[in-house]
Amino acid sequence: MKDTTPTSDTASRRPTPAARGGRPRRRKLTFDRVTFFLAFLGVPLAIFVTFVLIPFVQAIYWGMTDWRGFSPDYTFVGFDNFTKMFQDDIFVKALRNVTLLAIFVPLVTLTLALGVAVAITLGGPSKGPVRGIRGASFYRIISFFPYVVPAIIVGLIWAQMYDPNAGLVNGVLTALGLDQFDTFAWLGETSSAMPALMFVIVWGLVGFYAVLFIAAIKGVPAELYEAARIDGAGRFRTTLSITLPAIRDTVQTAYVYLGIAALDAFVYVQAMLPNGGPDNSTLTISQRLFNVAFAKQQFGYATAMGVVLAVVTLVFAALVFLVNRLTGGGDSEGKTKAPGFRARRAAAKGGAQ
Amino acid sequence: MSAIAADRKSASDRKPTSDRKLTRAVVSSDRRFAAISHALLILWSVIVIVPMLWVLVSSFKSTGEILSSPFALPDHWRVENYAHAWTDASIGKYFLNSVIVVVCALFLVMLLGAMCAYILARFEFPGRRLIYYVMLAGLTFPVFLAIVPLFFQLQNFGLLNTRPGLILTYVAFALPFTMFFLYSFFRSLPHDVYEAALIDGAGDWRAFFQVMLPMARPGMAAVAIFNFLGLWNQFLLPVALNTDQDKWVLTQGMAAYASSQVYDIDYGALFAAIVITVVPVLIVYCIFQRRIAGSVSQGTFR
Numbered sequence: 001m002k003d004t005t006p007t008s009d010t011a012s013r014r015p016t017p018a019a020r021g022g023r024p025r026r027r028k029l030t031f032d033r034v035t036f037f038l039a040f041l042g043v044p045l046a047i048f049v050t051f052v053l054i055p056f057v058q059a060i061y062w063g064m065t066d067w068r069g070f071s072p073d074y075t076f077v078g079f080d081n082f083t084k085m086f087q088d089d090i091f092v093k094a095l096r097n098v099t100l101l102a103i104f105v106p107l108v109t110l111t112l113a114l115g116v117a118v119a120i121t122l123g124g125p126s127k128g129p130v131r132g133i134r135g136a137s138f139y140r141i142i143s144f145f146p147y148v149v150p151a152i153i154v155g156l157i158w159a160q161m162y163d164p165n166a167g168l169v170n171g172v173l174t175a176l177g178l179d180q181f182d183t184f185a186w187l188g189e190t191s192s193a194m195p196a197l198m199f200v201i202v203w204g205l206v207g208f209y210a211v212l213f214i215a216a217i218k219g220v221p222a223e224l225y226e227a228a229r230i231d232g233a234g235r236f237r238t239t240l241s242i243t244l245p246a247i248r249d250t251v252q253t254a255y256v257y258l259g260i261a262a263l264d265a266f267v268y269v270q271a272m273l274p275n276g277g278p279d280n281s282t283l284t285i286s287q288r289l290f291n292v293a294f295a296k297q298q299f300g301y302a303t304a305m306g307v308v309l310a311v312v313t314l315v316f317a318a319l320v321f322l323v324n325r326l327t328g329g330g331d332s333e334g335k336t337k338a339p340g341f342r343a344r345r346a347a348a349k350g351g352a353q
Numbered sequence: 354m355s356a357i358a359a360d361r362k363s364a365s366d367r368k369p370t371s372d373r374k375l376t377r378a379v380v381s382s383d384r385r386f387a388a389i390s391h392a393l394l395i396l397w398s399v400i401v402i403v404p405m406l407w408v409l410v411s412s413f414k415s416t417g418e419i420l421s422s423p424f425a426l427p428d429h430w431r432v433e434n435y436a437h438a439w440t441d442a443s444i445g446k447y448f449l450n451s452v453i454v455v456v457c458a459l460f461l462v463m464l465l466g467a468m469c470a471y472i473l474a475r476f477e478f479p480g481r482r483l484i485y486y487v488m489l490a491g492l493t494f495p496v497f498l499a500i501v502p503l504f505f506q507l508q509n510f511g512l513l514n515t516r517p518g519l520i521l522t523y524v525a526f527a528l529p530f531t532m533f534f535l536y537s538f539f540r541s542l543p544h545d546v547y548e549a550a551l552i553d554g555a556g557d558w559r560a561f562f563q564v565m566l567p568m569a570r571p572g573m574a575a576v577a578i579f580n581f582l583g584l585w586n587q588f589l590l591p592v593a594l595n596t597d598q599d600k601w602v603l604t605q606g607m608a609a610y611a612s613s614q615v616y617d618i619d620y621g622a623l624f625a626a627i628v629i630t631v632v633p634v635l636i637v638y639c640i641f642q643r644r645i646a647g648s649v650s651q652g653t654f655r
Contacts, residue, residue: 123390
């Protein structure tokens, strides 16, 4: 075990050749040091391996068995679960639904979040340097609000909002003279259930990504804006030519994580459409998986669904990276960006959800 | 990061761009931009606030009032809805469970995450990169892949439907996020102070707890807030792994209460329960909202 600091050795204060050369060197393995490493690295890793890594690895094997859980015996069935899955109309429908979610939720959320972030940071007075809008912090606080509300509560609030008779949505629409919505069941019609669900997810998430983008925009060097002003660029032009290219990688990271969140969407659908919606029009893979596992006890089959969900997630992430790369974004600055990216990725995920 | 900060400082020191250089067309387009910005933000604020206000007002109404007139204020403000939600719907009990589980998990994950990040960030040893990438994978894969094996893993340990089991699972799944956020933080801390501590005779343990950890406090605070929100709002893990009704957490209890409402409708109490659930997080948010915005930018630029 070595220390990254070349000069931090205390066992001997004499400069050794290694220290002079600035290279890390070996330190004595004292009892103190061994217990230190065991506790600091061993304990967290043990918990991580036991409750995250092993289940992930087990899932891949169990996905290829017909295991039903409470009996100890099972047979290895290879890819049978997967062929069965793709012949199952309900699962295929769930796959289609989550694909729709992964396409539209990030698109709408990020467009809105960018709109809010740009308006807050660049919508200020037209004279002088580019400045934030009046009341920026108020708008920022308000738009972040839904993100701190537990997602299950967001779902419950909107389930009430969409209520055909007593909900506020129909109340507002009829007050505006749209009488056809008097008793319209937003979550009960195949045509409207999915868009209504998407709207709620967007409502819950926009604030976080708006704040993320505000931070990214504030990190754009002010010189760039100043130069653009001197060249006679207005706010619209500045946004398109300076702001958007500058925060491109943040947008990409946000896109990946929003897509992953949308592919899951479990909390929202459980709160609003626990039975998969009208004609399974909002059923998600996660909901199907949960049902097959914990209601029908087909654990092998359910785990196989988890594997498919993971593969879909990885394919989605790869697609986003590919598109960004092909359209000219990505690693132009090379390796120096890597640590920043990790942290951004962690930040874009926004906590331990 | 420091380069950007320096850029911004030097830019703000300079005089603003002279307005004479801007054409009239640019100024008027800027005005349009500002007007559109305001309109957009006001519209969005209304869409955010109105549902919350509606829930708040409805929580003081009777079921009849809610069903007949969604817009109107209540005849008299029924505070008793809150008492019903707290006791009849057991929201009080679930609230306490949530507090216990989240506080324990938060403390553990902050401690273990900081320790792990510290080792990975500041020591060179074989397997370091492997551990780093394995944890990165843990951050990327969906929890749903693991949920069934996790269920049986907890059962094997006798931890299913127990608070310690739920706490450990929370810790395990929040660990990668915590580690990655703090990793960059520990990397950026200066070496001199650490060396000084060692020269003064501190061992590795004391150097961490008395010197390095206090120096990482801003980063710790930011991660703690995000972890608090994430864990308090956690739904999937408790629903799958904690089915004993006496140990339900708030999100679980709320979902169950809302679905039971279909047969036994007391909308006023339902809305009151929603308010009870939301208010604590809103208070935490309002106190710490500056730090949240700041930590997002830290995570972005580091």
